Amino acid sequence: MLVPRTYGTEGRARRAGRLGSALLMGALIALAGSAAARADEPGVSDRQILFGQSAAFSGPARDLGRNMRLGIEAAFEEANRQGGVHGRRLVLQSLDDGYEPEAAIANTRRLIAEDGVFALIGAVGTPTSRSATPIAAEAGVPYLAPFTGAAFLRDARWRNVINLRASYYQETEEMVSRLIGDLGIDRIAVIYQDDSFGQAGYQGVLQALDRRGLKPAAIGVYPRNTTAVKTALLDIRGSDPGAVVLVGAYKPVAALIAWARHVGFDPVFLTISFVGSNALARELGSAGAGVFVTQVVPFPDGDEPAVTHDYRRALAAHAPEVEPGFVSFEGYLAGRLAIEALDLCGRELDRACVLDNLRRADAIDIGGFRLRYGDEDNQGSDAVFVTVIAGDGRYHPIDTLRLATQQ
16 A cells, blocks of 8 residues: 655754655645546455455355355455455455346346446356346456356457356267267257256257267256256157256256156266256265266366365365365356456556456466466366266266266
């Protein structure tokens, strides 16, 4: 912080006193000008930077929002314990949208217009992001690391959007490639929730199959924010697929797999990272053994890269009762990405600097997790990892589906 120095003491010549008064006034004017410049940038004060988040903290997807928030907060608190970023503390203001687009619109407008956030971070979901992104873009507010792999957010025309994770197209390509290459399964069905998120995952599967001259064995659809999945299950069961790709949040996906096991329908089940891995395993219990989940961050309990250790320490300091997981790890990486962007800008901070520096930076190395952007590329990571729920109810990283299905 700038601290004005006082000049002149009793007994000094009048000229020195006048000089001291002038210097003091100049310092005060400079300080006021600096403060005014900072006040012109919403969310930035001399002592803090305010971020906003609209995510699901209630409803069937609530674990996703809660864990993204936990991870971001853990990263921010870790930085704050070390004095913040260039002397400013990082603060997160989170609002609940229940995974509903209309609420996300209202929250985004409030965070920008009323709360005056510097940037938005860690939004959860495709339908909510589709509604919120145009509002953020119109206001010139950075939209950092949304928890979604939707293709529309990868459009380079969104100059304010910075994605951390791989896309749903990349996740579904990995699934189809592994099913055919590892297991020889090409009768692949798809069940997805009926919204833009479900459609994004479904289109990814269609494209992956089409590249191989294939079509889905069957298609099932269910409504968002419900567990009304029985009709979708019946729609695909008769086609006798060898595998089913599920595109949804943890509660409906768990309900569908549990019902399938109950009626003796037992294909290979795969689902994508948005499902909320820890919550899915908890919901499924013993019925979860053998379910595959693609991930877009490294294994949070692993030893590599080094950032996994940073994450576990930060999470333990912030919320010692919480078990490490993929979603909160992604939130932590989102927080670390924001910190890297702020650090690149230095003390003179504005939104354009954050966006420009990320686009133009060399590879950003977050403890061994490397991100690379470009002027026409707003997605930092292309990495996809495959995991399976084992008989102990825990996730294990795998190199091939074949060995996992034989266990």
